[in-house]
Amino acid sequence: MGTLTVDLGERSYPIIIGRGLLSQAGSHLKKCGIRTGSPHLIITDSNTAPLYLEKLQSALESEGFQIVTAIVPAGEQSKSLAVYEEMMTRAITGGLDRKSAVIALGGGVVGDLAGFVSATYMRGTYFVQVPTTILAHDSSVGGKVAVNHPLAKNMIGAFHQPVLVLYDVDTLQTLPDREVSAGLSEMVKHGLIWDESFAHWCRDHAAELLALQPEALEYGLEKGCAVKAEVVSRDERENDLRAILNLGHTIGHAIEAIAGYGEFLHGEAIAIGMVGSAKLGVRLGADPSLETETVSMLKALRLPTVLPGHLSTDDIMSAMSHDKKFTEGQMNFVVPKAIGSVEFVRGISSDMVRDIVDELKKGEA
Numbered sequence: 001m002g003t004l005t006v007d008l009g010e011r012s013y014p015i016i017i018g019r020g021l022l023s024q025a026g027s028h029l030k031k032c033g034i035r036t037g038s039p040h041l042i043i044t045d046s047n048t049a050p051l052y053l054e055k056l057q058s059a060l061e062s063e064g065f066q067i068v069t070a071i072v073p074a075g076e077q078s079k080s081l082a083v084y085e086e087m088m089t090r091a092i093t094g095g096l097d098r099k100s101a102v103i104a105l106g107g108g109v110v111g112d113l114a115g116f117v118s119a120t121y122m123r124g125t126y127f128v129q130v131p132t133t134i135l136a137h138d139s140s141v142g143g144k145v146a147v148n149h150p151l152a153k154n155m156i157g158a159f160h161q162p163v164l165v166l167y168d169v170d171t172l173q174t175l176p177d178r179e180v181s182a183g184l185s186e187m188v189k190h191g192l193i194w195d196e197s198f199a200h201w202c203r204d205h206a207a208e209l210l211a212l213q214p215e216a217l218e219y220g221l222e223k224g225c226a227v228k229a230e231v232v233s234r235d236e237r238e239n240d241l242r243a244i245l246n247l248g249h250t251i252g253h254a255i256e257a258i259a260g261y262g263e264f265l266h267g268e269a270i271a272i273g274m275v276g277s278a279k280l281g282v283r284l285g286a287d288p289s290l291e292t293e294t295v296s297m298l299k300a301l302r303l304p305t306v307l308p309g310h311l312s313t314d315d316i317m318s319a320m321s322h323d324k325k326f327t328e329g330q331m332n333f334v335v336p337k338a339i340g341s342v343e344f345v346r347g348i349s350s351d352m353v354r355d356i357v358d359e360l361k362k363g364e365a
């Protein structure tokens with residue numbers, strides 16, 4: 001078991017990573033200041049609930065916590081204002097008060113949705129992340145919470161940090177193969193932006209990671225969480241440095257939105273987006289091996305690297321215009337310089353971006 005800290009002064013919090021943690025949840029919540037006098041709401045989804053809800057709920061109830069629950073349909077479509085409103089209704093009917101916690105049990109969808117409920121219910125409650133996907137090593141840390149708008153990803157949201165991330169890696173053993181790969185996309189992203197040797201480690205240990213081998217998984221998740229915690233600790237609200245966590249997301253979010261949320265998993269869309277970023281890096285002067293290496297890493301993790309031809313370049317360009325990093329009429333991108341190192345580049349020409357989107361449909365250069 002390992003514990004990392006997101007260092008944010010009085011709002012600092014632990015990321016506890018290990019095996020068998022669901023059954024110890026009660027004592028961990030108590031250590032983070034959550035009390036038994038108010039009801040707490042677990043939000044989870046229709047795939048995660050049958051697997052882990054009873055275990056978490058009974059662990060908490062056995063420590064004296066009063067728990068109410070809500071189960072949303074699994075999938076990206078639940079990150080919507082309609083489901084958010086249902087969760088608000090559940091919080092009200094469940095009697096949550098200002099000392100209550102909203103507890104997210106699941107992947108990034110549940111985490112982002114529950115976090116936004118927690119940020120806004122009575123103007124803010126305690127928030128606890130209990131991630132159960134590989135991808136959620138990224139989403140459970142850092143306090144970006146949101147729901148989608150049909151036109152653009154994560155458009156309605158807030159920064160609201162959890163008081164605890166309790167990551168029971170035993171839960172990952174039930175993930176379907178496609179979700180495993182999608183989660184590894186954000187893991188290798190943490191290497192690509194920050195740590196060349198970690199990016200190579202992800203590629204070299206792809207077989208163990210894909211097979212959910214516990215030691216490899218725990219090592220990769222700790223490394224990924226450590227990068228995320230470090231970046232968030234230095235720049236909580238994305239004034240500058242934090243933007244690097246968005247590598248591949250400008251194109252990736254556009255793909256998710258235009259394809260209809262859920263057709264591409266987030267990690268899959270981001271993988272294609274990271275190939276686009278590598279192409280951009282090469283055009284701006286990086287060694288061409290940057291692109292081939294990026295593609296080989298993603299392929300090793302069984303991720304897509306080519307944009308399906310039926311997605312229109314015009315639609316992608318138009319969806320990209322809503323990217324949160326685009327300001328004052330400029331297209332700004334996180335651009336890799338080499339494996340493990342990126343920079344934020346302002347004012348990239350839309351002709352170059354359009355060219356790259358077209359090239360992404362053809363595969364490797």
Ligand SMILES: NC(=O)c1ccc[n+]([C@@H]2O[C@H](COP(=O)([O-])OP(=O)(O)OC[C@H]3O[C@@H](n4cnc5c(N)ncnc54)[C@H](O)[C@@H]3O)[C@@H](O)[C@H]2O)c1
Binds near residue numbers: 046076179
């Ligand atoms: N807030 C952030 O910083 C941040 C970072 C990265 C991604 N995200 C968001 O996270 C979302 C993607 O998260 P995700 O990939 O975890 O998707 P997800 O939450 O939809 O989970 C993936 C699938 O796995 C199922 N599942 C969850 N845990 C399981 C388990 N242990 N066993 C079997 N099945 C399980 C879910 O029901 C779902 O069908 C996107 O909306 C993305 O925008 C947010």
Ligand SMILES: O=C(O)C(=O)C[C@@H](O)[C@H](O)[C@H](O)COP(=O)(O)O
Binds near residue numbers: 245
């Ligand atoms: O935490 C961050 O900052 C990230 O950019 C992490 C991303 O992996 C994540 O998908 C995030 O939700 C994207 O945020 P957005 O601000 O681009 O909506």
Ligand SMILES: [Zn+2]
Binds near residue numbers: 138186249266270
């Ligand atoms: Zn992401």
